[in-house]
Amino acid sequence: MATRLESPVRDATQKSTFDAELEERLVRYARVDTQSDEASTATPSTERQFALLRLLQNELTSIGAHDVRVTDYAALLATIPATSSTAAPTIAFLAHVDTAPQFNATGVKPIVHRGYDGGDIILPDGPDVRLSPARYPYLAGKVGDDIITASGTTLLGADDKAGVAIVMTMARHLLENSGLSHGPIRICFTPDEEVGRGVDPRLPGDLNAHAAYTLDGAELGEIVYETFSADKAEVCVIGVSIHPGHAKDTLVNALHLAARIVDTLPQVTRTPETTTGRDGFIHLYQMKGTAAEAVLHFILRDFELDGLRSHAELLQQVCATVQATEPRARITCTITPQYRNMRYWLEQDMRPVELAREACRRLGIEPRSSPTRGGTDGSRLTEMGLPTPNLFTGMQNIHGPHEWISVQDMARATEMCVELAQLWSATSEPNAVR
Ligand SMILES: [Zn+2]
Numbered sequence: 001m002a003t004r005l006e007s008p009v010r011d012a013t014q015k016s017t018f019d020a021e022l023e024e025r026l027v028r029y030a031r032v033d034t035q036s037d038e039a040s041t042a043t044p045s046t047e048r049q050f051a052l053l054r055l056l057q058n059e060l061t062s063i064g065a066h067d068v069r070v071t072d073y074a075a076l077l078a079t080i081p082a083t084s085s086t087a088a089p090t091i092a093f094l095a096h097v098d099t100a101p102q103f104n105a106t107g108v109k110p111i112v113h114r115g116y117d118g119g120d121i122i123l124p125d126g127p128d129v130r131l132s133p134a135r136y137p138y139l140a141g142k143v144g145d146d147i148i149t150a151s152g153t154t155l156l157g158a159d160d161k162a163g164v165a166i167v168m169t170m171a172r173h174l175l176e177n178s179g180l181s182h183g184p185i186r187i188c189f190t191p192d193e194e195v196g197r198g199v200d201p202r203l204p205g206d207l208n209a210h211a212a213y214t215l216d217g218a219e220l221g222e223i224v225y226e227t228f229s230a231d232k233a234e235v236c237v238i239g240v241s242i243h244p245g246h247a248k249d250t251l252v253n254a255l256h257l258a259a260r261i262v263d264t265l266p267q268v269t270r271t272p273e274t275t276t277g278r279d280g281f282i283h284l285y286q287m288k289g290t291a292a293e294a295v296l297h298f299i300l301r302d303f304e305l306d307g308l309r310s311h312a313e314l315l316q317q318v319c320a321t322v323q324a325t326e327p328r329a330r331i332t333c334t335i336t337p338q339y340r341n342m343r344y345w346l347e348q349d350m351r352p353v354e355l356a357r358e359a360c361r362r363l364g365i366e367p368r369s370s371p372t373r374g375g376t377d378g379s380r381l382t383e384m385g386l387p388t389p390n391l392f393t394g395m396q397n398i399h400g401p402h403e404w405i406s407v408q409d410m411a412r413a414t415e416m417c418v419e420l421a422q423l424w425s426a427t428s429e430p431n432a433v434r
Pocket of ligand 1: 096
């Protein structure tokens with residue numbers, strides 16, 4: 001890789017020329033309510049996500065991006081044309097516009113705490129919401145940085161508007177600096193990542209890239225290429241309903257049977273609250289019903305397919321056991337695949353990960369990879385043939401009022417993307433990646 005790489009200028013205080021732009025973009029994007037909704041069947045799940053998609057569409061057009069369009073599955077796509085003379089692989093950068101449904105996202109008031117002094121950050125609208133470096137050790141390392149938070153009653157939405165701001169800033173920078181040598185770059189902003197519907201089956205074809213990166217990770221240097229493999233399970237219990245006054249020897253109470261299923265499942269192992277690291281789990285996250293009928297919703301998670309299968313088998317065995325105690329009931333257990341650990345594909349060609357690591361090292365950032373106990377849009381994309389590791393943005397304490405991010409972490413992520421675009425252009429057309 002002999003190409004000359006140009007890094008943006010950094011001054012003595014380690015502030016980057018990207019800082020002001022990233023701060024302005026994140027603050028502005030965070031104010032737009034883009035919360036997604038799991039219960040909705042529409043695309044995108046909430047109409048309000050279009051507000052940010054259209055704003056970004058206009059901005060991409062005005063900075064000179066090519067092929068700017070919103071697909072009918074509500075993904076915003078654009079191209080930054082190649083500047084390198086040789087045929088370089090096409091690389092895509094993605095971020096999601098929606099914010100998590102788990103916490104209030106209406107009326108977000110971003111606050112910039114300039115030159116963080118190392119003390120507790122107290123938020124004006126939520127006096128009980130305190131960001132303490134003792135509680136959040138990563139914050140302790142950010143003295144001098146500009147920290148962005150919400151005001152105490154909402155999430156911030158740095159997940160993933162930090163990613164959006166980083167990708168937009170990178171795009172603007174590459175378009176303005178034609179001296180930076182890179183291949184074709186595809187930009188993509190997706191809806192509904194937080195409700196697991198960010199990747200339409202048409203997306204890999206529409207991106208038409210050799211490799212992609214989501215900007216949806218956390219700590220400085222984090223490069224994730226290993227996620228959970230995930231299934232969901234729906235257990236349906238149909239009892240026998242009758243007026244309780246005449247129920248003797250007839251009523252089969254679905255709620256009692258549902259409770260027995262829950263009680264028979266492991267509770268001190270294989271649950272989210274009793275596992276960490278590489279251990280998977282069975283998680284009951286919703287249960288509703290009547291004496292006549294009850295439905296239990298589970299997610300099953302594991303890093304290995306054997307483990308995932310064993311969680312499904314255990315759940316099915318428990319259902320069968322409870323069924324055997326009450327033949328008049330009808331208990332069904334339906335398992336549906338959700339996404340798979342991207343490592344299964346990436347370990348066959350680690351170049352997308354290796355180049356991201358190299359980009360970090362060139363900036364003096366030590367890259368680190370630990371398995372993520374969750375999934376990303378990249379999990380689905382990788383499974384569909386487009387290798388898509390997840391890169392850091394700096395976002396912290398996501399999905400709640402304690403969410404915060406360092407502007408300087410975002411700047412390092414932007415620099416990494418600029419480096420990465422150039423590093424890929426120094427590689428040959430990759431046959432092995434697809
Ligand atoms: Zn996210």
